[in-house]
Amino acid sequence: GENVEQHPSTLSVQEGDSAVIKCTYSDSASNYFPWYKQELGKGPQLIIDIRSNVGEKKDQRIAVTLNKTAKHFSLHITETQPEDSAVYFCAAMDQAGTALIFGKGTTLSVSS
C-alpha cells in the first residue's frame, strides 16, 4: 500500500524567512496530494492541494511542487509569519482514490 515519508520533523525559522517541507510517496498510482495545517487543539485544515496533472500550484505565500517521476512533493511557505507556526501534514491519496495516507507531520516554529 501507499507509504508517505515527511521531512523534517521539526523546522525553526526566523520571521520573513522561507520554509520548505518535503514528502515522498511510494505508490506511483497516487494522483492527489493535499497539505494540512494543524493548530493546537484543532483538527487539520486543508491549506493547498495538487493533482498529478499539475507540477506546481501557488496560493499567495504558499506553493506546492510535485515531481511525479521522483515521487516527491514539497510545500513552500515564503515570508513566514508567527501565525504560520503549526504542525503541517502532507498526504497522498491511495489507489482507490478515496483514503488519504498521511506523513508524520512537521512542527514549524516561526520566531519574531
Added chain:
Amino acid sequence: DAGVIQSPRHEVTEMGQEVTLRCKPISGHDYLFWYRQTMMRGLELLIYFNNNVPIDDSGMPEDRFSAKMPNASFSTLKIQPSEPRDSAVYFCASSLGGQPQHFGDGTRLSIL
C-alpha cells in the same frame, strides 16, 4: 457554513467502560472518515463510509472498535471495552466525492 461537528470534545473514563464518539458531517457530503491521532503513529485512518455504507474498515484496531452511520448526517465510533492504549485524539472528516477532506476539531479521549 457549519463544518464537521464532533462531540464530546474531551472524554475521560476508566478502562473497561464503553465510549461513544459522535460526528455530524458537512451537509451534502457523501464520504465520512474516522481517524485516530497519536504521537507514536500519527494520523491513522480507522474506517470510512460512502453514502452511509462502510467501505474499508481495515484500519480498525480490533473488535473492541465499531462504527456506524445510520443516516447521512450522523456517525458514531464506539469502543467497548476501552483500554488505556486507546487514549488518543479521534477525528472525523467528511468530503464530497472523496476529496478534499474536511476535518472536525476532534475528541480527546483519555482512558484511565
